[in-house]
Amino acid sequence: MAGTEAVAAQGAFVIANVRIFDGKRVIERGHVVVSGGRIVSVLERGAVPAGTQVHDGSGKTLLPGLIDGHVHHTDANRTDAPRFGVTTELDMVSDPTVHGPFKQQRKSYQPTANSDLWTAGWWATVPGGHGTGNGTEFPLVEPGTALAEFVAARRSEGSDHLKLALEDRNLVTQAPIPSLSAEQTTELVAAARKLGMPSVAHATAQRMAQVGLRAGATGLVHLFADEVVSAETVALARRTGAFVTPTLTLWSAFESAANPATNAVVRDPRVAPYISARQRAFLDAPWGFSRPGLATASRNVRILHDAGVPITAGTDSGIPGIAHGVSLLVELELLVRAGLTPRAALTAATATPASIYGFADRGRIRQGLRADLVLVDGDPTKDITALRGISAVWRNGAPITR
């Protein structure tokens, strides 16, 4: 049940007679053989291989472990996400001094109940800018800061990607605040590129998203909701190849304390028993203000997706109203409501982020890849709400106790 961390030994086994979503396409009935923490083979036809322990997948769908493209690392106990099939999380700002063990873990094929973590570490923001003033001290981009050295310092602290705060209004009061300039943004993005680091931008207004896109940022890790996306912004994203992580779950949490999209999921009897006290505390935490945006952000998702801009699923877990793991189920439902097919939404949580962030060992069900797997009742490639009915999760080929 919630919070337990037991993991079984890594024996060889086959998940047989199962529908397989491999990150992009659907194999209606096949077998997946797992051993030593890896996927040994994906059999699209034929009999169940003899001599291995059989886990019957009839009536179920097997998916790659899901990737949440926007979280904040909140706790050394990282078991909440995998219990909801989320086996990899991309942190988008947290204290880098605690990340060492997670970098070791993500290379290992040993059983674990924790999610794997990639992290932004500290982000690039200016004195008095977004992300400051909450009592946490961290290096800021001051007038005269050598920006290439700033990025190199984040890299040596362990940042996997560079996060940029492109926000010129206070999120609550909408009062003007200082922000990185277009020139600083361009220089920071270029410095990150030189070091082989993706650069990702926080922007909740279209004009600031454009600053990131013009600078050549790898992606936007929120989708703005202040305006309908313009043809100019679409063209910018197309030209630079930028991806977008919309975080519709965040817009839903901002919009109202009732947060119907999240509550429909977390009150579902297939979901509720697995929510830990820690997750519940995040889900129940109030923002204390409401800001409509879900409809516009959803409309923008549809326009960008239709234009061929890569979409990755992300939640902003680790802030009020949003919890590790379970909130990704909400995000995928919101992406489908915005106009993605269920299969496209699932690709946004598997193959697409793996390809963008350069994860060669995960995000697909393929021979040789890490055996991070999610088995669900029914067919989430047709009905995304089927993801609420998780039957089993494996991390590195070992079942986790939900």
Ligand SMILES: [Zn+2]
């Ligand atoms: Zn965030």
